[in-house]
Amino acid sequence: MVSVVIAAVVIGAAVLISQQSGNGSGAIAAPTVVTPSNIPTDGRTLGRSDAPVTVDIYGDFRCSACLVFTTGGTEQSLVDNYIATGKAKLVWHDRLIIDENLGGNTSRDAANAAFCAADQGKFWTMHDWLYANSSESSTAFTAARLSDIGKKAGLDMSKYQPCLDAGTHDAAIVAVNKVESATITSTPTLYVDGKVIGTAGRLTSYDQLKAAIDAELAKPSPTVAPSPSPIVAPSPSPTVAPSPSAAASPSAAASPSAAASPSV
Numbered sequence: 001m002v003s004v005v006i007a008a009v010v011i012g013a014a015v016l017i018s019q020q021s022g023n024g025s026g027a028i029a030a031p032t033v034v035t036p037s038n039i040p041t042d043g044r045t046l047g048r049s050d051a052p053v054t055v056d057i058y059g060d061f062r063c064s065a066c067l068v069f070t071t072g073g074t075e076q077s078l079v080d081n082y083i084a085t086g087k088a089k090l091v092w093h094d095r096l097i098i099d100e101n102l103g104g105n106t107s108r109d110a111a112n113a114a115f116c117a118a119d120q121g122k123f124w125t126m127h128d129w130l131y132a133n134s135s136e137s138s139t140a141f142t143a144a145r146l147s148d149i150g151k152k153a154g155l156d157m158s159k160y161q162p163c164l165d166a167g168t169h170d171a172a173i174v175a176v177n178k179v180e181s182a183t184i185t186s187t188p189t190l191y192v193d194g195k196v197i198g199t200a201g202r203l204t205s206y207d208q209l210k211a212a213i214d215a216e217l218a219k220p221s222p223t224v225a226p227s228p229s230p231i232v233a234p235s236p237s238p239t240v241a242p243s244p245s246a247a248a249s250p251s252a253a254a255s256p257s258a259a260a261s262p263s264v
Helices: 002-021 064-071 074-083 096-101 104-117 123-132 143-152 158-167 169-180 206-218
Strands: 053-059 088-094 188-190 196-197
Touching: 002 096, 053 074, 053 169, 064 074, 064 123, 074 088, 074 206, 088 104, 088 169, 096 104, 104 123, 104 143, 104 158, 104 169, 143 158, 143 196, 188 206, 196 206
Parallel strands: 053 088
Antiparallel strands: 053 188, 188 196
């Protein structure tokens, strides 16, 4: 009985690892979970710019836990229920955790590929294709595979390939990652309106995200004090100086009384 239980646990663990390993070699696989194309995007932000709540995700395209978050239903539920409805927007940030743990630059190269796609307004399309072919293996995102993934994702290769080959965004990605490494110690790490959700090292659940977003949505909107109406000082009535009274016409000099005729 004990041996049966142990065998079941081992098999279950093997299946979970297999599911998390993605498709990091062989033929390029098409994504099974696709970000809806009718949701507005701006660079690496998914959702309306005026959405009242912001969800920040720090991820690595080689991270197995990120793969589970993306393809296992949590991100899809978040997108369907909050991003597509305009209640929240989702902002991606690169955190090269696998490069740090295993060495190499494969995660950085994948991040650059996604940035190159963002230059064409297709970050979330590339996001889906990268996770469909994700693995922690260093062979997951070779230059050749990233080029093939770009072709399959429908990118303009005349722009994407030079960006990929030159590592156009490498320096910026590494610089930001260096700053983030002080506070982001595992991936995926999620924030809702600036507050970290869940516990480092444990996969954030949809229920945790839902509760945090709903709490933010329930907060009263800040009251904007009406602008005081400008007080307009009444214009002083112009004082009109009285016209000087016309000098009284001098009274006509009384005509001298006619001289009395001399008595006869």
